[in-house]
Amino acid sequence: MANTSRFPLHESVFNGNLRQVSALLRSHDVTEKDIHGNTPLHLAVILGHKECVHLLLAHGAPVKVKNAQGWTPLAEAISYGERQTITSLLRKLKQQSRESLEDKRPQLIQALRDLGDFYLELKWDFQSWVPLVSRMLPSDICKVHKKGSCIRVDSTLVDFNDMKWQRGDLTFIFNGDARQSKSLVVIDNELKVYQWIRPDDNESEIEDEVDILMSSDIVTATMSTKPITFTRAQSGWLFREDKSEMVGPFSADFYIVNGMMIESRKRREHLTDEDVQKNKAVMDSFSKGTVVEGSIESHRRTSLPPPVQNGVSWENYINAPPKHPPVLGRQILYKESRKGVKATVAMSDEFPLTVEELLNVLEVITPFKHFNKLREFVEMKLPTGFPVKIDIPVLPTITARITFQEFQNDFEIPSSLFYTPRNYKEDPNRFPDL
Incomplete structure (x- = not known):
């Protein structure tokens, strides 16, 4: 006892x-x-x-x-x-x-200051083995400017909500030197409006979220990375050899990720x-x-x-x-599923950023939800180098391919990029999820 x-x-x-x-x-x-x-x-x-x-x-x-x-x-x-x-x-x-x-x-702002200024392009391609779904899926080139403790992200892929991909022309700016209430802003360049991402939550938005929670499955999904191993990808038909290719201007070695599982658990007794x-x-x-x-x-x-x-x-x-x-x-109504997922990664020793430096950048831009899986992936114990190309599952039927296709750090980035245009108006309700 x-x-x-x-x-x-x-x-x-x-x-x-x-x-x-x-x-x-x-x-x-x-x-x-x-x-x-x-x-x-x-x-x-x-x-x-x-x-x-x-x-x-x-x-x-x-x-x-x-x-x-x-x-x-x-x-x-x-x-x-x-x-x-x-x-x-x-x-x-x-x-x-x-x-x-x-x-x-x-610590985050200091890490950004210590990191050199740069311009970076990430290309997103979403693919599916379901043909009709594949036609619906977007691609996007995400542009990242970093100067001092400021980061600017330009994207046309806004979010994935209610089973729909939301497109737009958005700019997200983080200013580490500003006070907290004015450090994060999202700009809609089509409507010429902007919204500060404030730390307080709108009461009706919380009530809406409670309604969704009460009417949906309770889900916990994790990408299990403990048992994973990396093996070199092979190329060639008769004579097999380790696959190495140029990804943009960077020479990279390709790896297959073995043993990655998506573990999903659902409850619906409510x-x-x-x-x-x-x-x-x-x-x-x-x-x-x-x-x-x-x-x-x-x-x-x-x-x-x-x-x-x-x-x-x-x-x-x-x-x-x-x-x-x-x-x-309440008596639990419970369902569990485990599914192996395929992922590949191309690692380059030539890329000027380290994985740790990338994580500091991703920490700042987490309001863009489609960066969450990328952050989860690069937190794994990867082979040496920088992951210049990644194929990772984001939903059971959808895979994202992320390519770091350009990096420049040899030019002066104008400070004006990190300010909201004067002719834009504030709209505190433009982005209700932020």
């Missing part, structure tokens, strides 16, 4: 003893995990102890942390279905993400049959190369009835086999 008093804060939360939780928070670590990988916040959410949830959040309980089953407190809150709790966790998650980025800001059918229709239409326009619900999703209490005691919970806790909340 486990020592049931080994996790006193967890036990107090489990029993909903608010006074004891408040007292223990003065001396116990709010981030500690129990034998099942749950933090006190996980338990408060799963058991529907709202007062404990708010008290733990006020004391900085982390929202992004996963338990042994791979679920965050936000995922568990969506399963439980209490709208106010989901909203509180989502708001706190955004706040904690901002604070984390702000903590890293001084969804109605209507939700499931609607979500399936959208995904089916996309896989056939068509788009179904979803009807936008004008009403807010209401909280679900709480799950039936199943009488599990703290002793039952803490003495269960580690990482296999009894069901405390």
Whole structure:
């Protein structure tokens, strides 16, 4: 039998003893995990102890942390279905993400200053083995200017939302010398408007996001990179040899990435049959190369009835086999899939940037969501050199090819590139997702 008093804060939360939780928070670590990988916040959410949830959040309980089953407190809150709790966790998650980025800001800006000024072009080509989908997919040349602690990114590929690729003529500018509220701006050059990316969140946007969470599968998808290996790609028919080619002006060695897996896990115990059918229709239409326009619900999703209490005691919970806790909340409807994905990479020793320097640039431009997979990929332990060409999966049926096709660092970059044109007007609602 486990020592049931080994996790006193967890036990107090489990029993909903608010006074004891408040007292223990003065001396116990709010981030500690129990034998099942749950933090006190996980338990408060799963058991529907709202007062404990708010008290733990006020004391900085982390929202992004996963338990042994791979679920965050936000995922568990969506399963439980209490709208106010989901909203509180989502708001706190955004706040904690901002604070984390702000903590890293001084080192990030210094790293940019230490990096020489340059102009860089990335070409994006999206491809699919589904013929009709392949016709819908865009390509784009993304232009990056870097000077001092400033970065400018010009792109015509805006985002991927609601099963549609959004095109435009956008400029994104980061100014490390400006105060936080004026350091990030997105410019729509077609409409001649701009929007500051501010740290605060619009209340109606959060409520919209809660509606989406409550009506969608709870999904956690990870690109598993632990077992991967790299082998040299081969070329030639009769006489096979290691493949080396020019990528733009850079000589590169090509590698095949072996053992990369996309692990997807879904839960839907909180969804109605209507939700499931609607979500399936959208995904089916996309896989056939068509788009179904979803009807936008004008009403807010209401909280679900709480799950039936199943009488599990703290002793039952803490003495269960580690990482296999009894069901405390709603009975889980769960589906897991693992799929091997093909990826190739061309590494060059001639490229003037290092992978670490590229990661500092990508850290700044994360509001462009299609850079996230690129950042995940280059964080892997790659072969020596710089990844001048990468083929990586971004969705189960879609692969992105990213080519670093040009790099210049031998000319003066004008400072005027990093300012918003004077004849452009501010539109704080142009980019609702940012």
